[in-house]
Amino acid sequence: MTQYHNPYHFVPTVAETRPDDLPVADFEGLQVGHVRHDRYSENTFSGRIICRLTTETPIFIGANRTKEATDQAPAEVAPFLLGIDKRAAIPASSLRGLISSVAEAASKSALRVLENRAFSFRRAMTESLSAIGMVVIKDGTYHLRPLTLPNIELQGRVARLSGGFAKLFPVPNLKVYVGSASFIRSAGFPYKTFSLDAPKYYGLKLRQRSWGANKDLPSDPNQYIKNGRFLLAQRSLVNGDPIPWEKIPDNEKPQYTRGIMRVLGCDSKRDLPNTKKHEIFIPYPVAAESWPTIPIEKTAVERFHELADERTDETLKSPELLPYEPRGTKRNSEAGKKLFRLKEGDLVFFRPNDNGTAVAEIAFSSIWRGRVENQWKGGIDAVRSADFFSEIEPDLPPFDSGRGQITIAEQLFGFVQDDKDQQQISSLALAGRVYFSHAQTDAGQECFLPPLTLRILDSPKPPSPSLYFKNGQGRNRYIAKRNL
Numbered sequence: 001m002t003q004y005h006n007p008y009h010f011v012p013t014v015a016e017t018r019p020d021d022l023p024v025a026d027f028e029g030l031q032v033g034h035v036r037h038d039r040y041s042e043n044t045f046s047g048r049i050i051c052r053l054t055t056e057t058p059i060f061i062g063a064n065r066t067k068e069a070t071d072q073a074p075a076e077v078a079p080f081l082l083g084i085d086k087r088a089a090i091p092a093s094s095l096r097g098l099i100s101s102v103a104e105a106a107s108k109s110a111l112r113v114l115e116n117r118a119f120s121f122r123r124a125m126t127e128s129l130s131a132i133g134m135v136v137i138k139d140g141t142y143h144l145r146p147l148t149l150p151n152i153e154l155q156g157r158v159a160r161l162s163g164g165f166a167k168l169f170p171v172p173n174l175k176v177y178v179g180s181a182s183f184i185r186s187a188g189f190p191y192k193t194f195s196l197d198a199p200k201y202y203g204l205k206l207r208q209r210s211w212g213a214n215k216d217l218p219s220d221p222n223q224y225i226k227n228g229r230f231l232l233a234q235r236s237l238v239n240g241d242p243i244p245w246e247k248i249p250d251n252e253k254p255q256y257t258r259g260i261m262r263v264l265g266c267d268s269k270r271d272l273p274n275t276k277k278h279e280i281f282i283p284y285p286v287a288a289e290s291w292p293t294i295p296i297e298k299t300a301v302e303r304f305h306e307l308a309d310e311r312t313d314e315t316l317k318s319p320e321l322l323p324y325e326p327r328g329t330k331r332n333s334e335a336g337k338k339l340f341r342l343k344e345g346d347l348v349f350f351r352p353n354d355n356g357t358a359v360a361e362i363a364f365s366s367i368w369r370g371r372v373e374n375q376w377k378g379g380i381d382a383v384r385s386a387d388f389f390s391e392i393e394p395d396l397p398p399f400d401s402g403r404g405q406i407t408i409a410e411q412l413f414g415f416v417q418d419d420k421d422q423q424q425i426s427s428l429a430l431a432g433r434v435y436f437s438h439a440q441t442d443a444g445q446e447c448f449l450p451p452l453t454l455r456i457l458d459s460p461k462p463p464s465p466s467l468y469f470k471n472g473q474g475r476n477r478y479i480a481k482r483n484l
Contacts, residue, residue: 016108017108018107018108018109018405018407018408020107020407020408020411021395021405021406021407021408022035022405022406022411023404023405023406024403024404024405024406024428027406027428027430028428035406035411035430035433053090053439058449059090060079060454061079061080061089061090061091061094062077062078062079062080063077063078063079063080063081064077064078065077065078066078074453076451079448082438082440083440087440087441088440088441088447088448089438089439089440089441090438090439091438092436092437092438092439093436095436095439096413096432096434096436099434099436100112100409100412100413100432100434103408103409103412103413104407104409107407107408107409108407109407109408109409109410110395110396110397110398110399110403110407110409110410110415111389111396111397111398112398112399112409112410112413112414112415113398114385114386114389114397114398115385116384116385116386116397116398116418117310117384117385118306118307118310118371118372118382118383118384119371119372119382119383119384119385119463120307120310120369120370120371120372121369121370121372121481122367122369122370123367123368123369123370125367127367127370128151128366128367129150129349129350129351129361129362129363129366129367129368130150130151130232130349130366131146131148131149131150131165131349131350131351132147132148132175132262132280132282132347132348132349132350133145133146133147133148133347133348133350133359134147134345134346134347134348135296135342135343135344135345135346135347135348135362136293136344137343137344138293141295141296142295142296142301142342143293143294143295143296144293144294144295144296144348144350144359144362145288145291145292145293146168146169146291146294146350146352147173147282147283147284147288147291147347148173148174148175148280148282148283149161149165149169149172149173149174149175149231150165150351151230151231151232152217152230152231153229153230153231154219154225154228154229154230154231157218157219158212158216158217158218158219159216159217159219159231160214160215160216160217161215161217162215163352163354163356164351164352164353164354164355164356164357164360165352165356166215166356167355167356167357168294168352168356170291170292171209171210171211172209172210172211172217173282173283173288174209174223174224174231174233174234174283175233175234175280175281175282175283176204176206176233176234176235176236176242176259176280176281176282176283177224177233177277177278177279177280177281178191178241178242178261178278178279178280178281179241179277179278179279180277180278181274181276181277184263184266184276184277184278184279185266189263189279191242191261191263191279191328192261192263192327192328193261193262193263193326193327193328193329193347194260194261194262194282194284194328194345194347195328195329195330195345196344196345197330197345199260200244200260200261200328201244201245201246201258201259201260201284202242202243202244202245202258202259202260202261202281203242203243203244203245203248203253203256203257203258203259204236204240204242204243204256204257204259204281204283205236205237205238205255205256205257206222206234206236206237206256206257206283207220207222207234207237217231219231222234222235222236222237223235242259242261242281243256245258257283257285258283258284258285258286259281259282259283259284259285260281260282260284260347261279261280261281261282261328262279262280262282262326262347263279263280263326263327263328264276264279264324264326264327264365265324265326265327282347294352294356294357294358294359295358295359296350296358296359296362297353297358297359297360299360299380300359300360300361300362301342301362303361303371303373303382304342304362304363305339305340305341305342306371306382307368307369307371308323308339308340308364309339309340310369311323311369312338312339312340316338321338321340323340323364323365324364325340325364326347326364329345329346332346342362348362348363348364349362349363349364349365349366349368350362350363372463374387385397385463386398388463395407397418398415398418399415399416399417399418399428400417400418400419401417401419406430410430411430411433412432412433412434413432413433413434414429414430414431414432414433415428415429415430416429417429463481464481465479465480465481
């Protein structure tokens with residue numbers, strides 16, 4: 001086999017132009033007689049078309065779930081059946097969706113249904129966030145208290161903060177990696193993430209450090225340096241795991257640095273990479289409670305919530321929702337919903353703006369998703385599905401108040417105005433003029449194959465350029481999602 005065929009088959013556009021477009025003004029003014037439902041118009045056509053379908057490969061269309069899934073067994077779904085003799089059938093809604101989507105593509109008509117979601121992509125390792133801070137709410141707005149340094153590329157034997165980070169850290173506070181790949185996955189791993197609702201502190205014996213000139217930090221034996229180039233963290237002066245602060249004798253506490261834990265957690269319900277080998281101890285002395293905070297940009301909060309919502313929507317039926325909130329903390333959801341929202345005390349990875357006056361990006365893991373964005377009117381807007389199609393032609397996205405034409409597929413299969421405002425009493429809409437009935441087999445239930453457990457089905461995550469887009473310089477040239 002020399003070619004790989006995606007499980008989605010696309011119809012190439014037949015027409016370069018759409019001569020049968022209907023101006024919206026004519027539709028609103030009732031100046032066109034053939035697009036109506038209250039009467040028949042002269043010189044138009046109506047009738048019935050009977051078709052026979054031949055299924056060339058096995059298909060299954062579910063009707064209702066007869067058994068819910070458990071940790072030991074998958075769910076069971078009954079097939080769609082019709083009539084007293086329970087014959088296998090294809091629902092009219094499935095046929096309508098199939099034919100209308102083919103008609104849209106072949107006639108270069110507007111997409112009548114398009115999930116107008118923001119596009120996102122997985123960050124590269126080189127773009128990972130490494131500094132950690134604590135969310136603080138002041139006067140109803142989000143701020144952040146920087147706690148641990150980012151990864152720093154060494155200059156000789158010296159680590160030097162630069163850019164927006166240079167102003168943020170009064171002391172060179174380095175995180176400590178705790179545990180091992182096996183320990184953090186064991187039932188005996190005792191640590192949970194710090195929470196303001198039930199604050200828990202721990203102690204480690206750490207080297208005391210201070211900044212040199214120009215925010216320089218000379219190397220020392222207790223720094224954790226990767227590949228001889230990057231300062232990532234520090235090591236404790238003595239072997240051992242963090243000790244609960246209350247168990248350290250008062251006369252010994254001056255030898256320890258008080259800190260808090262950030263634990264993402266590894267268990268059977270959390271789909272985390274096997275490469276995860278540690279959790280994080282964050283030095284948090286009493287003085288840290290008054291370290292300065294900086295505001296989190298409104299765009300950063302909006303981006304964080306939108307990306308979190310995207311992951312939550314995809315996992316509503318999973319054992320545990322994404323994004324994973326750190327172990328020991330509660331998911332702060334909107335009232336009546338499961339959407340994740342930031343709360344005071346959350347420990348997040350972050351990146352400041354170039355001058356260090358505000359936080360430009362936050363995430364719950366060091367390698368987070370990036371949102372495709374566009375500079376617009378002095379702000380940053382998310383790029384959504386409809387934006388791409390609008391760039392090709394303004395009348396390609398689903399019908400909205402900005403459209404000037406009604407395409408032929410919309411005239412046949414109907415449309416509803418996509419951006420109706422809640423204040424609007426009415427909006428433009430047209431019911432479809434093509435009706436479908438169920439397709440029923442001419443064979444009985446003997447057409448069924450034995451029951452089969454299917455793999456979990458999923459749909460491509462937009463923008464999925466290998467499926468939906470092609471390079472203008474060549475039909476078959478691959479476009480990476482990041483480049484798109």
